[in-house]
Amino acid sequence: MTPPRIRPRRLRTTPAMRRLVAETRLHPADLVLPMFVREDASEPVPIGSMPGVVQHSMESLARAADEAAHAGIGGVMLFGIPSVRDATGSQATDPDGILNRATERLQREVGDALVVQTDLCLDEFTDHGHCGVLDAAGHVDNDTTLERYADMAVAQANAGSSILGLSGMMDGQVAVVRDALDTAGHTDTAVLAYAAKYSSAFYGPFREAVDSQLQGDRRTYQQDPANRREGLREATLDLAEGADIVMVKPAMSYLDVLSDVAEISDVPVWAYQISGEYAMIEAAASQGWIDRRASILESVLGIRRAGADTVLTYWATEIAGWIK
Numbered sequence: 001m002t003p004p005r006i007r008p009r010r011l012r013t014t015p016a017m018r019r020l021v022a023e024t025r026l027h028p029a030d031l032v033l034p035m036f037v038r039e040d041a042s043e044p045v046p047i048g049s050m051p052g053v054v055q056h057s058m059e060s061l062a063r064a065a066d067e068a069a070h071a072g073i074g075g076v077m078l079f080g081i082p083s084v085r086d087a088t089g090s091q092a093t094d095p096d097g098i099l100n101r102a103t104e105r106l107q108r109e110v111g112d113a114l115v116v117q118t119d120l121c122l123d124e125f126t127d128h129g130h131c132g133v134l135d136a137a138g139h140v141d142n143d144t145t146l147e148r149y150a151d152m153a154v155a156q157a158n159a160g161s162s163i164l165g166l167s168g169m170m171d172g173q174v175a176v177v178r179d180a181l182d183t184a185g186h187t188d189t190a191v192l193a194y195a196a197k198y199s200s201a202f203y204g205p206f207r208e209a210v211d212s213q214l215q216g217d218r219r220t221y222q223q224d225p226a227n228r229r230e231g232l233r234e235a236t237l238d239l240a241e242g243a244d245i246v247m248v249k250p251a252m253s254y255l256d257v258l259s260d261v262a263e264i265s266d267v268p269v270w271a272y273q274i275s276g277e278y279a280m281i282e283a284a285a286s287q288g289w290i291d292r293r294a295s296i297l298e299s300v301l302g303i304r305r306a307g308a309d310t311v312l313t314y315w316a317t318e319i320a321g322w323i324k
């Protein structure tokens, strides 16, 4: 046999060589930490299906955000858990609502070190748990919901949020929010469009994280997992409506969509490694079935490799500590 002339293994011989030729790297600034803050909590409340993640009290939120800032991550994405919910999610637009208060505080305390961002959606604030307002027949009404999003955007920008994460999957939401922000003078507040967001079973633990009241599902507004081309269509629409950043969510089951979007986007492309993805790895690692740290790093690296510039992950602070 003639020995092979071409040997890809040459570039894998030593750790230094592998490091030199690595095509993708993880950097703390490319990570964003999603955080939950609960209005009636005086102590952090553990989330059973997300071991290591908590519903923060205002004080523990501030401490964790400070720790995240010191770890050098790029930003935090805030979710609020109000103690009172109603049909239209009034707490979302109240300047004294938990999410708006938390935003104000973090912007003041850590806003120079990292980018404070907010989830812009109604599901944490409505008593029915849907991402929008319901019509008489009980269906999520797209255009009435847009009016709520416009008000919510202005409230969040007033509170000091730098990037608004539009996760509701209503048609036209990017344009409506952009116009509302500009009219209110918030021309520098950026819009992160959850451009391709799929109706996923992997959101399961998040429902516990925000004490969701949802009965049923979100299939009339979130995308069908069967559709790849539609992900590109949603991203294209959001770009045309003026999105500053587009995101694909979930991440690991949608790497093809992520890669498609990265191919066409002229703005940053992000991906959200969601609650169920976190829970799966934690659960398997706690059984000793996979190496926890190696699996976490590989999962986030894979999401970056598929095309994400930045990854939202519940491990952001911990990963930053490892790779710093």
Ligand code: PBG
Binding pocket: 119, 121, 122, 123, 124, 131, 167, 168, 202, 203, 204, 205, 206, 218, 273, 274, 275, 276
């Ligand atoms: C909507 C929103 C959800 C998540 C982020 N923003 C829930 C949903 O769409 O059902 C899920 C995040 C996760 O599962 O980690 N407010």
